[in-house]
Amino acid sequence: xxxxxxxILLSFINMKLRxxxxxxxxxxxxxDVDIKDIKSKLESVGFKYDSTQNQFK
Numbered sequence: 001x002x003x004x005x006x007x008i009l010l011s012f013i014n015m016k017l018r019x020x021x022x023x024x025x026x027x028x029x030x031x032d033v034d035i036k037d038i039k040s041k042l043e044s045v046g047f048k049y050d051s052t053q054n055q056f057k
Contacts, residue, residue: 002033006045013038014055024049 003009021027028035047056
């Protein structure tokens with residue numbers, strides 16, 4: 001289960017991307033979560049995925 005608070009979610013997702021997954025697609029498959037949901041929640045508070053750095057900024 002993913003954190004519901006968008007700022008805690010940001011920290012959680014970026015940690016997973018840094019430590020365990022080489023891309024957002026790999027994270028989605030590994031955690032069985034919808035990329036659209038993650039992007040929507042994080043974009044609602046101003047963060048966008050940067051594929052070159054593999055993190056939300």
